[in-house]
Amino acid sequence: MNKVVALTGDQAAAEAMRQIEPDVVAAYPITPQTEIVMNFAQYVADGRVQTEMIPVESEHSAMSACVGAAASGARTMTATSANGLALMWEIVYIAASTRLPIVMPVVNRALSGPINIHCDHSDTMGARDSGWLQVYCENNQEVYENVIMAVKIAEHKDILLPVMVCQDGFITSHAVEGVKPYEDKRVKDFVGEYRIQHSLLDVDRPVTYGPLDLQDYYFEHKRQQAEAVKNSLKVIPHIFAEFKKHFGVEYDFIETYKMDDADIAIIALSSTAGTAKVVVDELRAEGKKAGLLRPRFFRPFPKEMLVQALKGLKAVAIMDRSESFSGRGGPLFAEMRSALLDEADRPLTVNYIYGLGGRDIDTKQIKSVYTDLEKIAAENKVKHLINYLGVRGEK
Amino acid sequence: MKKKGWKEIPIGGLIDKGGTAAEYKTGDWRTFRPVRDEKKCIHCLLCWMYCPDSSILVKDKKMTGFDYEHCKGCGICASICPVKCIKMDKE
Amino acid sequence: MANIKELSEKIPERLGPGHRLCAGCGASIAVRQVLMGTEDPVVAVSATGCLEVATTIYPYTAWKIPFMHNAFENAASTISGIESAYRALKKQGKIKKNIKFIAFGGDGGSYDIGLQALSGALERGHKFVYVCYDNEAYMNTGSQRSGATPYGASTTTAPAGKASPGKVQFRKDLTAIVAAHRIPYAAQATISNWNDLVTKSQKAFAAEGPAFLNILTMCHRGWRYPQENIVQIAKSAVDTGFWPLIEVDKGTWRFTYKPKERKPIEEFLKPQGRFKHLFKEENKHIIAEIQKEVDSNWQRLEHLCEASCKVA
The missing domain is CATH 3.40.50.970 (Thiamin diphosphate (ThDP)-binding fold, Pyr/PP domains)
Structure with missing residues (x-):
């Protein structure tokens, strides 16, 4: 052990x-x-x-x-x-x-x-x-x-x-x-030895x-x-x-958390996903069909798996911890929107840019995103496509 | 040389053999060609030492001629030859 | 001392023909002479520059030895990685041969953009030879000024004009900067004195640690002289004291060659188009200033030789 x-x-x-x-x-x-x-x-x-x-x-x-x-x-x-x-x-x-x-x-x-x-x-x-x-x-x-x-x-x-x-x-x-x-x-057995085909040292x-x-x-x-x-x-x-x-440990390109019957979900990378899981549990306890989708790999971009995981959802919030300054949201949002474009049956998508420069992201903020998603799903409409979460001076 | 497709070449821009530039004939650049008077040559090999194009042929410590496929005709060999046995002729 | 006939037999041609350097280029002459300094297998790196682009136009390479180009400012750090890989694999018994390592950079890649990487590699003590083939400007892109461009030279980014006599600063002394790292061996050489250069290269390859060769390398396109006269131009740089042939061997400075009498600097400047404007009446004082600088540098070097000799 x-x-x-x-x-x-x-x-x-x-x-x-x-x-x-x-x-x-x-x-x-x-x-x-x-x-x-x-x-x-x-x-x-x-x-x-x-x-x-x-x-x-x-x-x-x-x-x-x-x-x-x-x-x-x-x-x-x-x-x-x-x-x-x-x-x-x-x-x-x-x-x-x-x-x-x-x-x-x-x-x-x-x-x-x-x-x-x-x-x-x-x-x-x-x-x-x-x-x-x-x-x-x-x-x-x-x-x-x-x-x-x-x-x-x-x-x-x-x-x-x-x-x-x-x-x-x-x-x-x-x-x-x-x-x-x-x-x-x-570990050594698993990684084995590196054998290069053309070494500079092969004189x-x-x-x-x-x-x-x-x-x-x-x-x-x-x-x-x-x-x-x-x-x-x-x-x-x-x-x-x-x-x-x-x-004995299972890995995949993506991780899904309570996505099977979900209506709404957050897509987030890295540690934020951990925080979101806590919120998902809370919402599930309230009987709300919330889920979480975490891409482990951003390159290669596991498009098919991500799209598959979102089948049947009503609304999805894509969380970006960086700005791309395109005026059209963050990089994960752009990739996800592009991935979903070919799908006839696709959820509504909304972007949240958050946590820049280490700004704290807590369960309360994440919960507010799920609340937004519930509204989007109910109204079948996205009012604010690109949102800045946790910055002062918004709304 | 026929240009190859992306599946036919090594990855990463690697050139997997040494000295392949020899296939590229820089001799075509030449307007003047070095010509040596063999009788005058003292085989000091200074021309070999100063050739920028590795185009002075040497065998058994003796100058044996020019690699006209690659010599660009710069004229350095003629210019430094201590016995003036190399002259530059118009191509 | 090297023997030219023995060199022609013992040393394999490591830079082959078919590269696309200009006819009469000094860089390949310098490279060929430097590579005559060892019989061991050599792995070479070059910074971005004339030497690199002209010798490796895909799918052709003129290099008959393993060669890598990475970028402009990192020849020294790239060779650091290669040399470290060699030490790692050698101690594991995966490599048996004794291999030598060399990095080439122009003056742009060495005096300017690559100076930090060079300094780092020297300080870390990797066992390699760094060669600056110094043609005194960014020649690959059409003769822009560098930290090695001499005072008064006209370049495309410090051109001579009505309001300016060309470059208005003196060059930096890279050899002294490198020597300040107290590496085992550093030297200045040029192609006309091939025996001096090859001997210095032999010492550099044999050094137990980093070694540095600063080689004044003519570029007839940028310097503007008839291409066949390269050896004569190099010789005038030596004979006027413009480029002193010195070495710093384990801290001891030494002239490896001294002209009996130093010739006036005009002999070096006059045949070159980049200095042509200096010979106008209104610029003659600049020639005097250059001469003064050459004289004081010579004196400084003599003091250094004397002082370091006493310490040793």
Whole structure:
């Protein structure tokens, strides 16, 4: 039996990294990710891992070194947050385009400015078109397990894409929860060994990485990337199955909570879903048919599953912890609306942008969203399509 | 070279072999061609040392000629030859 | 000391033909000479720039050794990752060979946008050679000024005009900046003195830690001189003292070559179109200022050599 230990989200990520024992970790500290780097550095200092750790001078160099290491056949990881992710931006795209299976825990934090260290999803949502896969974790156990699973996903020969494993800054990263880690050996057996097809260190078979790729072939390479993301929808379920076989825990692209007979539901990522579950329970006790739908993966976007889960619902609120400044709601809202467009029988949708810069989201606010949904369902009409929840000066 | 489709090329922009640029004939750029007077050549190999295009052919420590498929005709070899055994002829 | 005939036999051609650098380009000459500094297998990285774009136009590569280009400002951090991967895999017994690592950057990628990454990699002590092929401007995009562009040179972003004599600042001293990291080996070289360059490259590859070569590399398009005269231009940079051939070996500064008598700076400036405007009557004082700067730099280096020699 695995023992339950008290770990923060950051510690859970670091524990997974210790067990994976990557060949190379290049990382730069940034709040609220710092504890991941600190903990991992201690594992290196104590000789508990043989990883070569590169204490780089910036996140830009962190991702640059990761690209070099991964192309050399090293299992490679880093971690970051907000402005750190923004600084590595250029290389985030290069990592994905070069098809390097780097795994990066990202502790979601509001992107400046003004500068703010608390949670929202503006950092990773901005990177949604970078070609990385993105997993959003609800709690510390998921952080731990998804970091382990991400290695398998990233390195799968039919995927070969980098993966961000996102958790909510402070809310998850600094909150202590009971986490059940598996034995080191079981984790090592599960992740196996990284075998690259073309290593820069294979001096007898020299290859060139990162050429100048102009009008003749750039498009073909982008088409390959699109195919890899599409493939990942087919391949990842096999990895879920493998994970279940190995650890007995079931995963899927989405999580549904009391959705079977629901009339109304909230769609939310990460820790907010945990808060919403409490509200769903309360509403169910009142006899209201409320449910919750949580996409675990935002990339690949599990469109079919999400649409299927919403069959028969009357009204759905899509919660965005970031603004896209399109004037048409947040990024999750845009994706969901687009996914539902082909459905003849689709629920009414409404968008709530909430929690920016770490603004608290509590059960009372979430309850108010369900109340709005009841009204929308009853009137069969959405009055306010895009709403800002928890900001002063509204209505 | 026939351009390939996206399923036929390695992923990630990788070029999976070294030195493939040799297939690209930069010799076509040339307007002047280096010509060597073999009798005068002292095989000092300075032309080899200063050639930007790896187009001076050397065998057994001796200069044996030019790789005209790739020589761009820059004229550096003629300019630095200590015995002036290379001249640049109009193509 | 290197022997040219032995080099021609012992060293494989690592940068093959068919690349699309300009006819008469200095960059590939510098790369070929630097790569003569070791017989071990080498893995190379290049920053974005002429060298990178012209040698790797997909689906062609001129590199016969493993090569990676990542971006403009991160050649040093990219090679850090590769070198760390090598150490990780070597200690696990997955790699048996001894491999050397080299990163190339132009002056834009080294003096300017990549300086932070370079500094970080040097401070961390990765075992690699960093080569700045310094052609004194952003030549890949048509000769824009950089931190390495010399005072008085006309570039497309600091052009000479009625109100300006070209670049109005002196260049920064990257070699001294790098030496301040107290790495095992740093040196300045140029292609005309090939034996000096190859010898320095041998020392750089043999160093137990980061090593740095700052190689003055002519660009006839940006410098505007007849393409075949590259070696003569390089030689005049050395003979006038514009580009002193120095090395900093474990902290000791040393001239590796000193012209018997330093020639006036005009000999370096005159054949180059980028300095043409300096020879107008109204700009002659600028030439005097450049000469003064060259003289004082030379003096400074002599003091450094003397002082560091005593400490050693």
